[in-house]
Amino acid sequence: MRAALQKILPDDKIDILLSISKVLSIQANEYFVHEGEVPKKIAFIHTGLFRYVYIHEKGYEYTKSLITKHQFICSYSAMIAQTPSHFYIEALEDAELLVVPYQKWIDLVKNDLFWTQLLLGFVEKGFITKEKRERDLLLLSAEKRYLNFLKEFPDIDQRIPQTIIASYLGIQPESLSRIRKKLFS
Incomplete structure (x- = not known):
């Protein structure tokens, strides 16, 4: 975990983050955040792959984002407003997370400009x-969206179901099959 954090944090900040967090293992297809839940945690992905997904009352899934290792996950707008999340955060693979309670995260941000700047960087990247x-x-x-997907996520195409990729692209699975056939035959 420390080696992954060293890519984004100096050693003294890693120690602070580790002191207020806990390691959580989560299995594929489990949720880190549920729709309707008021989230109270933020997590750093050490290993694994996640998606933010809306699930329509009729069961249709709309993949909002894919989040890979060494990034942070949370339903941030719901967390800061203390309102229910509108989406799920689902593990697509077995994963290991470093979980920080939101209030402890806020205390870091309020008391040290480093954490404020780190947060700003993540918010800007998200925007x-x-x-x-x-x-x-x-x-x-x-x-073109599929070709961009392959460039942006070069190792994910074979790791997740094509239905999730189609959902991320905003198309039906049958359309993705036709595109794949056209491009790779």
Whole structure:
């Protein structure tokens, strides 16, 4: 865990983060956050893969984001507003997380500019990612979105079901099958 954190934090900050957090193992298909839950935790992904997913009352799934190792996960807007999350955070693979209670995270941010700057960096990265995703969904063809997906997530295509990839791309699984057949035959 320490080696992964060293990519984003200095050693003294790693010690602080480890002192207020706990390691959590989560199995594939389990949820870190449930829709309707008021989230009270943030986590660093040491290993594994997650998705933010909306599940319609009729069972339709809409994958909002895919989050890979060495990134943070949380339902941040719900957490800061202390309102129920509108989406689930689902483990797509067995995973190991470093979980920080939200109040302890807030105490860090309030008391040390380093954590405020780190948070700002993650919020900015999230905003850039969200804006790109919206632009791609509005302006690009399904084929181009799939090609961009393969570039952005080069190792994920064979790790998760095609239905999840189709959901992420905003298309039906049958459409993804046609695109894959066209591109790879």
